[in-house]
Amino acid sequence: MNLASSSTGTELLLLLFAFVLSMVIGVERQIRQKSAGVRTHTLVGTGAAVFTLISAFGFPSVLFGTDVNVDPSRIAAQIVSGVGFLGAGVIFMHRDMVRGLTTAATIWMTAAVGMACGAGMPVLAVAATALHLITVGPLARLTKYLPSPDRRKLITVRYVDGAGVLRAILATATSMGFEASVLRTEVHREDGRQQVRASMRFTGRTPLQSLVIALDDLEGVTGVQLADDDYD
Incomplete structure (x- = not known):
């Protein structure tokens, strides 16, 4: 033209x-x-x-x-x-x-x-x-059907113990289409409160970054970190 x-x-x-x-x-x-x-x-x-x-x-x-x-x-x-x-x-x-x-x-x-x-x-x-x-x-x-590097990732969540936060974490993950499994938990005191550090594996089609942001916004969650999966 x-x-x-x-x-x-x-x-x-x-x-x-x-x-x-x-x-x-x-x-x-x-x-x-x-x-x-x-x-x-x-x-x-x-x-x-x-x-x-x-x-x-x-x-x-x-x-x-x-x-x-x-x-x-x-x-x-x-x-x-x-x-x-x-x-x-x-x-x-x-x-x-x-x-x-x-x-x-x-x-x-x-x-x-x-x-x-x-x-x-x-x-x-x-x-x-x-x-x-x-x-x-x-x-x-x-x-979504291609192999994703997220399958080799774990999410480590720190949250306040005894406040029902774990239920909220699992409910949030389920609502976003993830299946969750808790691999390890550690209890420690931080800032005068008893907290739990849980290493969790999530599987789903949604990118894990979206789940990390959603979990970080939950009340009672004090930290969320995405790390490599070393449990296999």
């Missing part, structure tokens, strides 16, 4: 393409209740398309008849860098667990879709959107 002599109507059509495709990606993120949803992804994709359209078609008319050359790829490179900072805003750490990487990558992907639309390549933008939906949909479900 050659847009060297693109009309305003064509530019608006490309912008609409970017808006719709970015919104589709945002709806998928919203349904999965991620930190960045429809509005964020729609704005990122549409904004990237606007910047790309400006860089590709905005300056030649202004510089017509001059000897100044414009490199449209310079703005495209700045879009990639700018969106990288935006994506970093949805990544956070909780203890030694990192969350938000997939959402950050999705924001980056949405910007790429918007840039493809702005550059006059709607077919590529549609293909990229379809591949994104495949990656976070069927492919994500397929990876």
